[in-house]
Amino acid sequence: MPEGPDEFADAVLEEELRQAAVVLDPVPAELLQTALDAFALHDLDARLAELTFDSLVDALPVRGAVDAPRMLTFRAGGTTVDVEVTEDGLIGQLLPPQPARIEVLGGPQAACPLTVDPLGRFTCDTPPSGPFALRLRTGAELIVTEWLRA
Template structure:
C-alpha cells in the first residue's frame, strides 16, 4: 500500500475530517511559532466588549485585589468588584464556586458572563437585583447586564 491508500483507509470518506485535522495542526504551529502579542489580545477583548454599540461601559470603581487593606492571616478571600455606570452599580464577589452579585438599584435583569470567544453564560437577577453563577470565570471575563432596554457592559478583568 502506498501513502495515499493508507490515508484514505485511516480517514473517513469526507474531506471535512482531513481539513479539520490540517486546520488544527496549523493553529498549533501558529501558536508556537507566531503567538498573538498580549497587547493585541487585550485590544481584541476590549473591542469585543463594545459589540453592543448602544451599551454603556461600567467602570471598575473597586477591586479588592488593589483597593482593599490586607488582612493578617486571611487567605483565599473572595475577590470583591464594584462596577458603576451612571446610577447603576453592580457588586460582584468572585469565589472558588462562581459569582455572587447584586444590581443596585434593585431590579430584575439578565446578566451574561462573557469569557472571550466562548458563548456567554446567562444568569438571571431577581427583583432585588441578586444573581449567582455556579461557574467561576477562567481567564479574562466581563459582565453584560440587560435591564429593560438598557445594556451595560463591564470592563474586562482576569479572574
C-alpha cells in the first residue's frame, strides 16, 4: 500500500499507464497463446527426450537424393521416438509401442494432437512451419522433445 502522497501518485500513474497499454498496445493473441503453451510445458516431472540422430547432421549424403525427408530420433530412458519430417507432414513411431497421446507443439499455433496406433505409429498431415517439439504422455510419464527448426 502507498504510504505517502508521492507513493500514491506513483501508484495511480502506474495503473493509468497499464490501462493505456491494454487499450493502445494490447498483447497479440498469438503471443499470449505461446506464453500459455510455454507455461504448460513447465512441468518438473517431464523428461526431456534427447535428440540422438538428425539426418541433417549425422547422415551421409546420398548422391542424386533431392528433398530427402529429415529423419530424427529422440530418446528418453527406454522410450524412443523416430520421426520423419517431410513437406507433407510428420510420420513417426514410438518404441516400444504403447498407448500414448502425442502433441506437436509449434510456436503460436495450437498444439496438434495425434493418435498412436497399437504398433506405436503416428502421423500428422500438417508439416511444421517453424520450431517444433513433441509432447508425449505415456501412462504416468510425460516426455518432451527438444525444440527443432523444421
